[in-house]
Each structure stands twice: as structure tokens, then as C-alpha cells.
Amino acid sequence: MTSYLNADLHCHSTVSDGTLSPHALAVRARQQGVDLWALTDHDETGGLPQAQATAQSQGMAFLSGVEISVSFAHETIHIVGLGFDIHDSTLTQGLAHTRGGRDQRAQDMAQQLAQVGIAGAYEGALRYVGNPALVSRTHFARFLVDSGVCHDTSEVFRRYLTEGKPGFVPHRWAGLGEAVRWITQAGGVAVIAHPARYRLTPNEEFALFSEFKAHGGQAVEVVTGSHAVHEYATYADMAREFGLAASRGSDFHAPDESSTDLGTLPPLPADLVPVWDLLRHRVQAPV
Incomplete structure (x- = not known):
């Protein structure tokens, strides 16, 4: 090789x-x-x-x-x-x-997003999950793009899912x-x-x-x-x-x-x- x-x-x-x-x-x-x-x-x-x-x-x-x-x-x-x-x-x-704790983290993320007017993010993210034990920020990002909140996943992370923004929950x-x-x-x-x-x-x-x-x-x-x-x-x-x-x-x-x-x-x-x-x-x- x-x-x-x-x-x-x-x-x-x-x-x-x-x-x-x-x-x-x-x-x-x-x-x-x-x-x-x-x-x-x-x-x-x-x-x-x-x-x-x-x-x-x-x-x-x-x-x-x-x-x-x-x-x-x-x-x-x-x-x-x-x-x-x-x-x-x-x-x-x-x-x-x-992997443990990812689901609670996801629910906490959804609660923060709901506080800024984005409802149903947890259920929305789950629609993109192949493995329910591994719901992640990427799944939330896909939901926010497909629901029209953001234009692309880069915008999602800039506005919502990084430290200091609504929707960010550390693990x-x-x-x-x-x-x-x-x-x-x-x-x-x-x-x-x-x-x-x-x-x-x-x-x-x-x-x-x-x-x-x-x-x-x-x-x-x-x-x-x-x-x-x-x-x-x-x-x-x-x-x-x-x-x-x-x-x-x-x-x-x-x-x-x-x-x-x-x-x-x-x-x-x-x-x-x-x-x-x-x-x-x-x-x-x-x-």
C-alpha cells in the first residue's frame, strides 16, 4: 500500500x-x-x-x-x-x-428552539434519524432547512446550534x-x-x-x-x-x-x- x-x-x-x-x-x-x-x-x-x-x-x-x-x-x-x-x-x-444522554440533550435543544418561536423541532428532527439513539444537531439542521426556517445547514449552525445561540446544548x-x-x-x-x-x-x-x-x-x-x-x-x-x-x-x-x-x-x-x-x-x- x-x-x-x-x-x-x-x-x-x-x-x-x-x-x-x-x-x-x-x-x-x-x-x-x-x-x-x-x-x-x-x-x-x-x-x-x-x-x-x-x-x-x-x-x-x-x-x-x-x-x-x-x-x-x-x-x-x-x-x-x-x-x-x-x-x-x-x-x-x-x-x-x-451515546447515552443524546435523547435528553435533543429534547433540551428543542425546548430552547421553542422559546424562540420554532415549535416541534424534536419531532421534526426525529423524521431524519436513522438511529433514534443518535439524534444530533445535524438532524435538527435538516428539519430547520426543510421547514423553511433557514436556507441551508450552514445558516442553521450560524444562527441556532452553536455555543451562545438558541438551540445549543452541550453534552x-x-x-x-x-x-x-x-x-x-x-x-x-x-x-x-x-x-x-x-x-x-x-x-x-x-x-x-x-x-x-x-x-x-x-x-x-x-x-x-x-x-x-x-x-x-x-x-x-x-x-x-x-x-x-x-x-x-x-x-x-x-x-x-x-x-x-x-x-x-x-x-x-x-x-x-x-x-x-x-x-x-x-x-x-x-x-
């Missing part, structure tokens, strides 16, 4: 906040020329068996994946896990605990060390997802990378649909500085929402170690 492999190791299905089933997502990935694929639903691995079966039947290599929400420096950080044992009990129990996620240990003890590799997205000071970002590596984290997303092009170079440098492998993923959620389609990103910088080189023994080959 090389850094020029068309690998897409970050995307979401209806099992969390995507709009395509794991099967449909795998088919789309293959149509887009993806060679190595991972489904990384939020805090949930329930879609992985279907994703793996379809990927392998479509001629794609496959890695198990998940995206875990973590609290760090008053910010929600996402840690992607790749290549782990999906039956590991510690990981499974940890993810179940992380206490897993700790950074917990999430990394769940992944690594299950035989996988932990990856910092789309680091440019977080509102961290330079000192906080340095602390994130330092603590992540100290806990056993091994990689960072460098080329991702959630980064601007100039940020690829920034996080390539961070990978070099901290001795981390590099990952690549579209962060695809929906055909009509995502700016980057599956498999369409440029290659990783040639001097970086691609994360799949650390996971050769965990890749599920096509059948």
Missing part, C-alpha cells in the same frame, strides 16, 4: 447522521474509485457488518471505523478509530455510554484518554479527526496533540473534506512534528450536503506515513 492509494477513511451513514445506508454508501464509494474504505459513524458501530459485506463484494478493501466524540479544553473533539475489533466489549460498552462526551484506549485496546489505531475545525488556541492545540500521543494515539487526518486546501500543509507539518501517521477521508454525509464526495480528495504528501501502513494486518480484503 502507498500514499497514492485512493483511501477514504471518514464518512457517515444513516446509522448516525448521514443520509445513505451503509450499503448505498459502499456502492457510492466504489463508483467513485475508492480502493480502501472505512465507515466511521458517530459513536456507533452498528452499520459496520453491512458496510464490510458490501465493500468486499464491490471489490473494495475495508477497515472497521468509528468517530468518537470527546470533550477537551471546553471543545468537542472527534477521534476516529480504524481497524479495531468490532466485538471488543470495552469499546462497545464505552460507545454505548457515550459531556468521553475523555480523550478513554477514547484512545478503547480504540487501541481493541487492536485499532486512533486518529485526530479534522483538527482545523476546532476552536483551539495554539497552546490548546499543542496540548491536544501531545496528550493524544501520550495516550497512544498514532495518526491525524491531514487531507480531509473538512479542511481547506491550505490546511493540508498545516497538518502535514503537525504530523511530522509529532511523529504521527496521516489519514485521508472525505467526511461525506449526504449527496446534497457534502462539499467533498467520496474518493475525490488529493493524495497525502508522499513523505508522510499513511495510516493504512499501520493497519495492513487489519485490512479486510475484497472477496
Whole structure:
């Protein structure tokens, strides 16, 4: 495997906040020329068996994946896990605990929206949910767009669902060390997802990378649909500085929402170690 492999190791299905089933997502990935694929639903691995079966039947290599929400420096950080044992009990129990409380949070969000004149948001969001245990801000955003409150999901987040706006309710996620240990003890590799997205000071970002590596984290997303092009170079440098492998993923959620389609990103910088080189023994080959 090389850094020029068309690998897409970050995307979401209806099992969390995507709009395509794991099967449909795998088919789309293959149509887009993806060679190595991972489904990384939020805090949930329930879609992985279907994703793996379809990927392998479509001629794609496959890695198990998940995206875990973590609290760090008053910010929600996402840690992607790749290549782990999906039956590991510690990981499974940890993810179940992380999912807990999402429904109450959703009801609290709806109550805040009702106070600014937007009624029925909880019931509205549920219409977009594939997995009732994982109702999220994205589902509320889709409801607010389709009901005409906002023009697009970006406007929803600007006006309603971010800190300081009506509809924002924080949630206490897993700790950074917990999430990394769940992944690594299950035989996988932990990856910092789309680091440019977080509102961290330079000192906080340095602390994130330092603590992540100290806990056993091994990689960072460098080329991702959630980064601007100039940020690829920034996080390539961070990978070099901290001795981390590099990952690549579209962060695809929906055909009509995502700016980057599956498999369409440029290659990783040639001097970086691609994360799949650390996971050769965990890749599920096509059948």
C-alpha cells in the first residue's frame, strides 16, 4: 500500500447522521474509485457488518471505523478509530455510554428552539434519524432547512446550534484518554479527526496533540473534506512534528450536503506515513 492509494477513511451513514445506508454508501464509494474504505459513524458501530459485506463484494478493501466524540479544553473533539475489533466489549460498552444522554440533550435543544418561536423541532428532527439513539444537531439542521426556517445547514449552525445561540446544548462526551484506549485496546489505531475545525488556541492545540500521543494515539487526518486546501500543509507539518501517521477521508454525509464526495480528495504528501501502513494486518480484503 502507498500514499497514492485512493483511501477514504471518514464518512457517515444513516446509522448516525448521514443520509445513505451503509450499503448505498459502499456502492457510492466504489463508483467513485475508492480502493480502501472505512465507515466511521458517530459513536456507533452498528452499520459496520453491512458496510464490510458490501465493500468486499464491490471489490473494495475495508477497515472497521468509528468517530468518537470527546470533550477537551471546553471543545468537542472527534477521534476516529480504524481497524479495531468490532466485538471488543470495552469499546462497545464505552460507545454505548457515550451515546447515552443524546435523547435528553435533543429534547433540551428543542425546548430552547421553542422559546424562540420554532415549535416541534424534536419531532421534526426525529423524521431524519436513522438511529433514534443518535439524534444530533445535524438532524435538527435538516428539519430547520426543510421547514423553511433557514436556507441551508450552514445558516442553521450560524444562527441556532452553536455555543451562545438558541438551540445549543452541550453534552459531556468521553475523555480523550478513554477514547484512545478503547480504540487501541481493541487492536485499532486512533486518529485526530479534522483538527482545523476546532476552536483551539495554539497552546490548546499543542496540548491536544501531545496528550493524544501520550495516550497512544498514532495518526491525524491531514487531507480531509473538512479542511481547506491550505490546511493540508498545516497538518502535514503537525504530523511530522509529532511523529504521527496521516489519514485521508472525505467526511461525506449526504449527496446534497457534502462539499467533498467520496474518493475525490488529493493524495497525502508522499513523505508522510499513511495510516493504512499501520493497519495492513487489519485490512479486510475484497472477496
